[in-house]
Amino acid sequence: MEKEHILGHLRAAKAAHIKWVQKAKLLINGVDIQEDSIPVDSTECKFGKWFYSDGQILNSLSNNPMECMIKIEKLHFQLHDIYLKIFTIYFNKPKGGFFSKLFGNKKKILTDQEIIDAKGYYDDLEQVSKELLDEINRLERRLVAVSEEVIKDLL
Numbered sequence: 001m002e003k004e005h006i007l008g009h010l011r012a013a014k015a016a017h018i019k020w021v022q023k024a025k026l027l028i029n030g031v032d033i034q035e036d037s038i039p040v041d042s043t044e045c046k047f048g049k050w051f052y053s054d055g056q057i058l059n060s061l062s063n064n065p066m067e068c069m070i071k072i073e074k075l076h077f078q079l080h081d082i083y084l085k086i087f088t089i090y091f092n093k094p095k096g097g098f099f100s101k102l103f104g105n106k107k108k109i110l111t112d113q114e115i116i117d118a119k120g121y122y123d124d125l126e127q128v129s130k131e132l133l134d135e136i137n138r139l140e141r142r143l144v145a146v147s148e149e150v151i152k153d154l155l
Helices: 003-028 046-051 054-058 066-091 097-102 112-145 147-152
Strands: none
Touching: 003 046, 003 054, 003 112, 003 147, 046 054, 046 066, 054 066, 066 112, 112 147
16 A cells, blocks of 8 residues: 555545535535434444555554554544434334324424534534644644655555
8 A cells, every 4th residue: 555545545534524514514504414324323423444454554664653543533532422422312213002103203393402412522522523633633644754665564
């Protein structure tokens, strides 16, 4: 795997994270988003899939302290923990009876307080996302600074 290939995967993972956050924003702004389009589990989103596979090679970079990857992982977990609170507000529907199964469930109607809470959680999510992107950008700069030969030695 070449340096540009690794950089491309890192940048694609970063872009996937940004899209994930944008979908959460759409949900908060009242756009009808499918429940499974914003993964709750940190290993199921595209960024998490990259981080726990190809991303692990970056642990071996000599100019990348282990704390960087640990901080990225911590922020990523934190991000998904916050989103779980939003998810619960929007998608935690009571189990319906016979008639709801027969005629289908209607979209959950949110209370004013649930909307306020969800927006507050989203503000927290945005802040953690900014911190995560700062760490990803720092990781990207470290990768750019490493020579192609060092990358080949890692593999």
